[in-house]
Amino acid sequence: MKKVMVIPTYWSRRSQRGWVEGDDVYDHPTPLDREGTLGRTLESLNVLASKDFELVIVVVAVSDDIADEVEPRVERLVRRHVPEGVPVRVLGPRASHALRRYLEEKEQSQFLPFTVFHGYGNIRNAGLWGAFLADADVVLFVDDDEVFLDGDWVERATTFIGKPLGGRMVYGVAGYYVNREGEFYLRPSHHPWARIWGKVEAMNAAFRKVIGSPPRLKETPFVFGGAMILHREMFCQIPFDPQVPRGEDIDYLINARMFHFDFFLDNTLRILHLPPPKTHPVWRQMREDIVRFLVEREKLRRQTPRMGMREVLVEELDPYPGIYLREDFEDRVLRASEVLAVEYLAEGDAESAKEALANITLALEKPFLKNDPFEQFLAFRDLWAQWMDFVDTHREELVSRLSFTPIV
Numbered sequence: 001m002k003k004v005m006v007i008p009t010y011w012s013r014r015s016q017r018g019w020v021e022g023d024d025v026y027d028h029p030t031p032l033d034r035e036g037t038l039g040r041t042l043e044s045l046n047v048l049a050s051k052d053f054e055l056v057i058v059v060v061a062v063s064d065d066i067a068d069e070v071e072p073r074v075e076r077l078v079r080r081h082v083p084e085g086v087p088v089r090v091l092g093p094r095a096s097h098a099l100r101r102y103l104e105e106k107e108q109s110q111f112l113p114f115t116v117f118h119g120y121g122n123i124r125n126a127g128l129w130g131a132f133l134a135d136a137d138v139v140l141f142v143d144d145d146e147v148f149l150d151g152d153w154v155e156r157a158t159t160f161i162g163k164p165l166g167g168r169m170v171y172g173v174a175g176y177y178v179n180r181e182g183e184f185y186l187r188p189s190h191h192p193w194a195r196i197w198g199k200v201e202a203m204n205a206a207f208r209k210v211i212g213s214p215p216r217l218k219e220t221p222f223v224f225g226g227a228m229i230l231h232r233e234m235f236c237q238i239p240f241d242p243q244v245p246r247g248e249d250i251d252y253l254i255n256a257r258m259f260h261f262d263f264f265l266d267n268t269l270r271i272l273h274l275p276p277p278k279t280h281p282v283w284r285q286m287r288e289d290i291v292r293f294l295v296e297r298e299k300l301r302r303q304t305p306r307m308g309m310r311e312v313l314v315e316e317l318d319p320y321p322g323i324y325l326r327e328d329f330e331d332r333v334l335r336a337s338e339v340l341a342v343e344y345l346a347e348g349d350a351e352s353a354k355e356a357l358a359n360i361t362l363a364l365e366k367p368f369l370k371n372d373p374f375e376q377f378l379a380f381r382d383l384w385a386q387w388m389d390f391v392d393t394h395r396e397e398l399v400s401r402l403s404f405t406p407i408v
Helices: 038-047 064-081 093-105 109-115 120-133 153-157 192-197 199-210 248-258 282-301 329-346 350-365 373-393 395-401
Strands: 003-012 054-061 088-091 138-142 172-178 217-219 227-231 263-273
Touching: 003 038, 003 064, 003 120, 038 064, 054 064, 054 120, 064 088, 064 093, 088 120, 093 109, 093 395, 109 120, 109 373, 120 138, 120 248, 120 373, 120 395, 153 263, 192 199, 192 329, 248 263, 248 282, 282 329, 282 350, 282 373, 329 350, 373 395
Parallel strands: 003 054, 003 138, 054 088, 172 263
Antiparallel strands: 138 227, 172 227, 217 263
């Protein structure tokens, strides 16, 4: 069973310039002039007793005009920090451009969406097909703001994958995050808008139910993108959905479940999560959640019986994310956004108050739901299956054209 660990890493402009209108939005990309967190994650691989895996680093720039600087920066970090004996392949802007040229030469323009390394869903998909190009049987997703604590993490992560459990096959395993104190609970915010929004409380209720109770392995309504283990049987059929701007990990669980692939959380599979402060305002983070939850709710609503599929019910996703996929979601947005706007005004930030109120309009008018997201995903899934067949058939040529060979 060949294991490939995939680590996406996000990079932004130099800190003096910061975010520029038009740049992609990620939680905490590393400025080009900062050391960032990737080196720390790579150093922590030394903790692992088993290094029987390859590493694929997916390099992401917030804007194409800094891409040429980002990839060499990441390669230097890789050479400096990766333990000896771990082969590392880099999949970044150079590979994206080379793939585009290759597909155009082959007159396979239908696959051009897979050359896009923008947006969480597309980036996760790049990690999947990159791992498949490296002939992975199992993909272990880890993020670049995490640190390994347990020497047997890889063994734990792959203990159940691809094996039967109570008459069902385990094709997806979720680990979980802990903080510096070893706790998996999130700390509630003191802000009134956050209590109305209720996200921390809902997540903690789900963590208590799934992480904080036996047995070791149980079905879960949530997963963490930085601790996802996916079997080839599943990831060759199920892609991440680019329609979802964030929360692509839980959305993947929902989409996989539609096709009878269930996720199980292992409550011994912890990883230390040390995220830097988020670089974007609360109103923007809420806006992306609004789009995410409304797309997912509509996807669930639009489900129709299909061969090889099953209907996923909201109740299966309780307490989180199910609480945000019900009919009262718009009312929750309205109440939380109004209070957030008042808080911004109290701070003298009228522009952010305006943006907070604009979230209400967004939730009510839903301009991003012009098409049926269920049908859109099914069409994308069909394209993904064709793409994976194409990668499998042209594996050697693609490895050569994309220079997708280990750099260490």
